[in-house]
Amino acid sequence: MTDAPAIAASLATAHESQARRVLKRFVHHHLALVGGCVVLALCLAALFAPAIAPHDPIRLDTSFRFLAPFQNPAYLLGTDELGRDTLSRLLYGGRISLTVGLVAMATTVLTGAVIGIVSGYLGGWVDTVLMRFVDTMLCFPQVFLLLVVAAFVPPTLLSISLIIGLTSWMEVARIVRSEILHLKQQDFVQAARALGAGGGRIMFRELLPNTMAPILVAATLKVAGAVLMESYISYLGYGVQPPLASWGNMLTNAQGYFDTVPWLAILPGVMITCTVMGFNFLGDGLRDALDPRLRMEG
């Protein structure tokens, strides 16, 4: 009889944890949905920037400097110190930032996936050498690597994207490698070999498609990271160069007027935050959706 309350209590906690898990997944699911919508909106805005933007983003109009948002219907989000339209600059800046984010992500994923697969599948000394290399790269903070390279390479959109991509693939390589270590023990790899598939085919035709889920998740999160990195190095002056707008260099420009016209800093800051959070939520949601253990739990 004394057991009854204990059982009831444990049942209650079981219920509670169940409910909490459901709630968590529900919330996650919604955040992912919100993230997806934000990402979609940002991408559309960037894609159609020339059609949407009310002004040329680099056209100066010194008669309208430092307009506050909603002060003048022609300059909906105000103007900056040179009288350039902030809304147009945000839209075009988004183009630049997202392009850098996507190209950097592609670089990261390609490099990371290839190194991870080769390392995991071949094993032995190849694995040792590659993983040492990964460890070495991870020793340095990414910003440090970025700034060192950026100091020597002239900043163009492509070079910035590649630099960001090539300094952030290590995590992807590790994820892919551990997936491959697990996958290559599976019977289907042996079966493929028994049918005459060579190493390259097994790595890239048989194993790679099996790692798509974690790669997709990592890719989404990497876009967020790359957008942030671009802002960071642009802010430090090594990134996208004026007059081209990027959210990062808009922040830099706003620096001098922060106490008088804070919206010049706040607006690009909000855009960066939205982008990073949007991609992060989307990535987390994808992880949950694609995780086979969660899926099996149904």
Next chain:
Amino acid sequence: MTGTAVARGAITGSGEPAQAAAGEPLLRVEDLQVRFRTAAGILPAVDGVGFELRSGETLGLVGESGSGKTVTSLALLRLLESPPAEIRAGRVLLEGRDLFTLGEREMADVRGRDASMIFQEPMTSLNPVLSVGYQIAEPLVRHLGMSQAAARARTVELLEQVGIPNPARAAADYPHRLSGGMRQRVMIALAIACKPKVLVADEPTTALDVTIQAQILALLVDLQQALGMSMLLITHDLAVIAETAHRVAVMYAGRIVEIAPVEAIFGAPRHPYTKGLLRSIPRIERTRESMLPEIPGTVPSLAALPPGCAFVDRCPRALERCRTDRPELAAMGHGHRASCWNPADA
């Protein structure tokens, strides 16, 4: 003596296969030795295995769990991972070509085209994220240089040939949508896609339901006859051997202890181990991993094999010299060979 009765019945079911198989040797394995380097020491998993496979013939390979059947079959196609495996000696001649001397590229060309393999676990032997059709078309394109379109058409034919209903739809399906029996049929379609001369089937039916087992086995036999393939059929199940094999090799602790035409193995086994195996037929069918109750004792550890015959501690006919001298496979007439100092009467 129920075992012998079962065996006799089985033999009458498979009348004249031994004659049908009197072709020239297609595959010849000589003195194959495979070791594993493990933390527990060096394990001689396969120690001096040799046999011939004639064209159109089925050779059954039987033996208890751990006797080295799988290692032997993987070694034939050089599929063992080394380390830990190490092929110490031996030759594998496929139509006179020594597979052990081929380069990795040439070997990959042999696999799936000249010699194919079917594995025990149909549930995990197909790639889960590639469609069935893609997986079958792949070796056709690679080995036979077919165009994608031709390979796709051939894939549907192959699926039909292995008895898959609605083959066009199955080709577009992913493996998880198929049952175990269907997946094994797909594996068979894959293995025979390039019309190999040799098919190695490592316990192709062990993982399947009993009713499905018979169907898959019948399919294998049909295909073998239709394509004129030679088959190395590995199994625990002596009833399967009796129905399908022309000749039988019995393995124990990494060696072949007896090899003979199927009638001779079931009718007049010479090695005491073979005799014990035959007595335990009904039980073998039921529980896979069980020890053989008709043979007292257990298989000796590979790390500590006795210097003489590995079976000596379990053998009812053991002599003094069995402890010290290792018996070689010796001819006992009519293609019958056994490694025993004191073989049973014919």
